[in-house]
Amino acid sequence: xxxxSNVQKAFGSVIVLKGIDLTVEKxxxxxxxxxxxxxxSTLLQCxxxxxxxxxxxxxxxxxxxxxxxxxxxxxxxxxxxxxxQYNAFPHLTALENVALAPRVVAKRSxxxxxxxxxxHLEHVGLGDKGDSLPSQLSGGQQQxxxxxxALAMEPSYMLFDEVTSALDPELVGEVLETMRLLxxxxxxxxxxxxxxxxxxxxxxxxxxxCQGEVCEIGTAEEVIDHPRKEQTQKFxxxxxxxxxxxxxxxxx
Amino acid sequence: MNGYQFYWSIVWDSLPLLLxxxxxxxxxxxxxxxxxxxxxxxxxxxxxxxxxxxxxxSTWWVELSRNTPAVFQLYLFYFGLGAFHINIPSYAAxxxxxxxxNAGYMTEIFRGGLNAIPRQQLSxxxxxxxxxxxxxxxxxxxxxxxxxxxxxxxxxxxxxxxTSLGMLVGLQELSGATQYAQSASFRTFExxxxxxxxxxxxxxxxxxxxxxxxxxxxxx
Numbered sequence: 173x174x175x176x177s178n179v180q181k182a183f184g185s186v187i188v189l190k191g192i193d194l195t196v197e198k199x200x201x202x203x204x205x206x207x208x209x210x211x212x213s214t215l216l217q218c219x220x221x222x223x224x225x226x227x228x229x230x231x232x233x234x235x236x237x238x239x240x241x242x243x244x245x246x247x248x249x250x251x252x253x254x255x256x257q258y259n260a261f262p263h264l265t266a267l268e269n270v271a272l273a274p275r276v277v278a279k280r281s282x283x284x285x286x287x288x289x290x291x292h293l294e295h296v297g298l299g300d301k302g303d304s305l306p307s308q309l310s311g312g313q314q315q316x317x318x319x320x321x322a323l324a325m326e327p328s329y330m331l332f333d334e335v336t337s338a339l340d341p342e343l344v345g346e347v348l349e350t351m352r353l354l355x356x357x358x359x360x361x362x363x364x365x366x367x368x369x370x371x372x373x374x375x376x377x378x379x380x381x382c383q384g385e386v387c388e389i390g391t392a393e394e395v396i397d398h399p400r401k402e403q404t405q406k407f408x409x410x411x412x413x414x415x416x417x418x419x420x421x422x423x424x
Numbered sequence: 425m426n427g428y429q430f431y432w433s434i435v436w437d438s439l440p441l442l443l444x445x446x447x448x449x450x451x452x453x454x455x456x457x458x459x460x461x462x463x464x465x466x467x468x469x470x471x472x473x474x475x476x477x478x479x480x481x482s483t484w485w486v487e488l489s490r491n492t493p494a495v496f497q498l499y500l501f502y503f504g505l506g507a508f509h510i511n512i513p514s515y516a517a518x519x520x521x522x523x524x525x526n527a528g529y530m531t532e533i534f535r536g537g538l539n540a541i542p543r544q545q546l547s548x549x550x551x552x553x554x555x556x557x558x559x560x561x562x563x564x565x566x567x568x569x570x571x572x573x574x575x576x577x578x579x580x581x582x583x584x585x586x587t588s589l590g591m592l593v594g595l596q597e598l599s600g601a602t603q604y605a606q607s608a609s610f611r612t613f614e615x616x617x618x619x620x621x622x623x624x625x626x627x628x629x630x631x632x633x634x635x636x637x638x639x640x641x642x643x644x
Contacts, residue, residue, distance in 0.1 A: 222547055249553040259548035263566045263642070273552035276562055318548075325552060 173197055173233065174219060174329060174362070180227035181214055181384075188214045190384035191228065196329075201361045203371035203392075206381035207407055212364040213256075215381070216333050219362065220251040233328070249277065252322030253331040256338050258314040260306035266293060266317050267302035270324045278325065292320040296350050312343030316350050323354075330354060332363040336370075368411050372396050380404045431611055435618045438605040445601025446622050452519050452597065453584040453630070459519075460526025460583065465565065467527065468534030482531060489528025494586050497521045502593045514595040518587055526583045533579060537572035538564065570642055577634045581627045588623075598622060 174196040181189035188211045196202050204212040217223040219230055221237045221244045230237040235247055261269050270289035274280045280288065293299050296316040298309075306314055315335055322330060332351065336344045348370055355361060355374055365371055371378050371392060378395040380388045382403045388395050399405045435442075467485060470478035489497065501524070502517035512520070541564060549559035569576065588599035596604065598619060606615040 217547075220551055222551060245553045245555055248551055251551075253551045255544060255548065257542075257544055259542075259544045261545065261548070261563055261567075263570065272562060273549075273554060276558050277553040321552065 173231075174360075175231040176215075176219070176228070177230075178228035179215070179218060179225050179230060181211070181218060181223065181225050188384055189218070189225075192381075192384070192386055194379060194386060194389070196360060196362055198328075198360055199358050200376045201355050201363065201374055203375035203378045204362065204364045204381055205366070205368065205371055205378060205395075205407075206387075207410075210381040211384045212381050213333050216253070216331050216362065216364050219331060220248055220253050222253075245277070249325045250328045251331060252319075252325060252327035252329065253333065254315070254318045254322055254335050256334040258306070258311065258318050258338070260309075260314050260317055260321075262306050264305075265302065266298060266304050266306070266309065269306070269317060270321045273321070274324050288324055289320075292324045293317075295323065295353075296320045297346070310343060311339045312346045315339065315343075315347045319347075319350055319354075329360045329362070332361065332365070334364050334366065336365070336367060366411070368396060368408070380407065382407070428613070430614060432614060434609050434611050435605075435614045438609075438615070441601050441605055442598065442619065442622065445596055445598040446626065448515070448590075448595070448597040448601075449584065449587050449599075450626060452515070452522060452587045452590070453580070453626075455519055456522040456526050456583050456587070457580045459523040460530050460579075463523070463527040464530035464534050465560075467531040468538055469560065471531060471535045472538050485524075486528045486531050489525050490532070494521070494525050495589050495592065497525055498589050498593065514590060514593040517593055518590040518595055518597070521589075522583050522586050525586060526579060529579050529582070530576065533572050533575045534568060536575075537568035540571045541567050573634075573638055577631060580634070581630055584626060584630065585623070598626075 176192055176194040179189055179192040180187070192211075192215060194202075204215065206212050214223060218225050219232070219237065225238055232247060232250060236242055237244070237247060261272070264272065267286060267289050270292055271282075271285040274288050275282060275285040290299070290302060293302055296319050298313060298316055298320065301309060301313065301317075306317065309317065318335075335351075336347050339347065344367075348367070351361070351363070351370075352374060363371075363375070373392075375392050377389060378392050379386050380395055380399070380401075380403075388399060388401045388404045395404065396408065399408060466478075467482035470476070470482045471486070473479050498517060498521040501521045502512070502514065505512060545563055545567070546559055549563040550556070554562065587597055590597040591599040591603050594600065602615050602619040606612045609615075
């Protein structure tokens with residue numbers, strides 16, 4: 173379980189998160205939606221300790237992420253994250269990208285790590301791309317590679333930070349398909365997205381973030397189809413008006 | 425023509441002496457290249473941080489090594505330390521001063537390379553549970569060396585040329601050996617021409633082998 177309580181975060185004098193409370197149960201898929209600058213991506217980066225926080229606490233399976241005594245590298249093995257900009261390691265083949273952390277962090281043998289990597293590449297439909305360099309893969313394939321790389325650490329949670337926003341529209345489907353596959357296997361997921369349709373059909377719960385706070389949270393039906401708060405209604409009207417391409421290319 | 429008579433046979437007779445000197449030159453070049461690289465890697469990271477004691481330390485190193493003549497740096501290690509009764513052999517003095525000079529220049533070359541690598545590469549590797557040193561060793565530095573390769577090899581060759589200062593502290597590296605041989609025969613022109621050719625061949629050898637290594641490592 174991920175328990176986020178009263179988390180505050182500022183970049184200098186700019187306050188990004190003003191006391192966020194959110195709990196993610198095991199096996200749940202929670203979508204974070206909200207306008208650019210509402211703090212969704214920042215919250216995600218706080219959950220795995222890539223960003224420090226100024227107040228509050230985040231507990232992952234009861235372990236405090238920002239406690240200096242916590243072994244953050246060990247904790248991060250439980251928390252896979254996939255970024256908007258794929259971030260494949262360009263000097264390594266697809267197989268080596270996936271095998272690196274199992275070998276270096278989990279201290280598996282080279283052969284074991286490669287076998288594990290092959291298994292996860294096949295899982296995301298890249299079983300035949302092991303020897304390709306990231307530059308030889310499409311954006312959608314690179315993003316699935318990034319998912320396989322995170323899965324190879326066998327995490328309990330997966331965090332997705334606008335993973336389809338940088339993709340060409342025709343490549344979005346294959347990545348969403350991979351995410352649905354993970355969901356069907358019972359993975360606990362926190363998904364920052366601008367894709368309202370994905371949130372509606374896949375999320376167990378949807379949280380609408382507005383100006384650094386959780387403005388509204390509930391099932392997709394409650395938040396997306398019958399929003400109660402005025403800010404949520406306004407945001408969804410704007411999202412619906414935008415052609416999909418613009419939504420997808422907008423940057424967090 | 426003034427009718428200068430070349431006597432190459434005397435150079436030919438001294439060839440074993442010159443080659444022995446060349447071997448010392450190659451040793452120091454490779455060692456100083458490795459030592460300089462090992463020092464420059466953490467210093468470049470510290471320089472990129474932009475604050476803290478490590479940043480200030482490496483900034484001083486870079487400033488001193490790049491803005492004073494290499495010969496002063498050698499004299500400081502050889503005679504300067506001698507003034508404090510720390511007497512080091514001329515071999516060590518040349519090795520230390522060329523490493524010092526290499527590290528300063530390489531730090532700035534590496535820093536430029538690090539700047540060319542997107543910050544998210546570090547976030548991505550840290551998010552997989554890798555420590556900061558692991559991330560630099562497995563993800564950041566391999567990409568950095570690809571970017572800065574040419575400048576890096578050039579610095580290695582520059583370091584090799586700098587070892588010729590060993591002549592001034594009595595080291596029998598290639599220049600020292602040449603100096604010794606020509607002072608016995610006064611055939612200055614022949615000896616230094618021959619030596620220039622040997623330096624050139626060493627430089628080309630270094631260049632060739634590093635390009636070969638590059639192609640093996642990066643599969644391109």
